[in-house]
Amino acid sequence: MLKGFKNFLMRGDLVTIAVGLVIALAFSTLIKAFTDFVINPIVSRFQGGESMGLGWQLGDDGNQATYLDLGQFISALIYFIIFMAVVYFLIVVPYKHYQARRGVKAFGEPGPVKTCPACLSEDLPAAASKCLHCATEQPPTTSTVAPTV
Numbered sequence: 001m002l003k004g005f006k007n008f009l010m011r012g013d014l015v016t017i018a019v020g021l022v023i024a025l026a027f028s029t030l031i032k033a034f035t036d037f038v039i040n041p042i043v044s045r046f047q048g049g050e051s052m053g054l055g056w057q058l059g060d061d062g063n064q065a066t067y068l069d070l071g072q073f074i075s076a077l078i079y080f081i082i083f084m085a086v087v088y089f090l091i092v093v094p095y096k097h098y099q100a101r102r103g104v105k106a107f108g109e110p111g112p113v114k115t116c117p118a119c120l121s122e123d124l125p126a127a128a129s130k131c132l133h134c135a136t137e138q139p140p141t142t143s144t145v146a147p148t149v
Contacts, residue, residue, distance in 0.1 A: 024087055024091065027083065027086045028083060035075045035076075039075050039078050043074050043075060044071050046071075055067055055070045092107065095107075111126065112125075114126050114128070114138070116133065117139070118134050119131060126141050
């Protein structure tokens with residue numbers, strides 16, 4: 001039982017995912033600090049005056065619970081965009097390049113699909129001869145290939 005668990009943990013794809021998550025968490029902390037201590041003061045400054053930030057007070061003055069803080073939302077949006085860009089350019093792109101060198105296509109486009117005429121499921125591979133959901137026979141696909149000149 002322990003040998004099977006060890007084999008599960010040592011699979012290449014699981015280790016790759018674990019490393020990617022640790023790197024993403026580290027970048028998340030760094031980007032969160034950037035938005036909290038650089039972006040938030042800049043966005044809050046646009047409100048000006050004695051305000052708590054960029055937004056409106058909906059209830060009693062000074063009550064944080066009734067303050068509609070658009071600055072925090074803008075900051076979270078900037079955080080999300082920066083974080084997704086970092087994950088894409090520092091994790092996904094190098095991983096795709098590494099897998100391509102190994103001859104494996106990672107994050108490729110999905111193959112062509114067709115719709116089952118019996119149950120109308122739309123996720124059947126184009127080359128399927130039976131439906132995954134209702135097991136009905138599928139008509140053969142006819143591909144029209146334009147002749148090359």
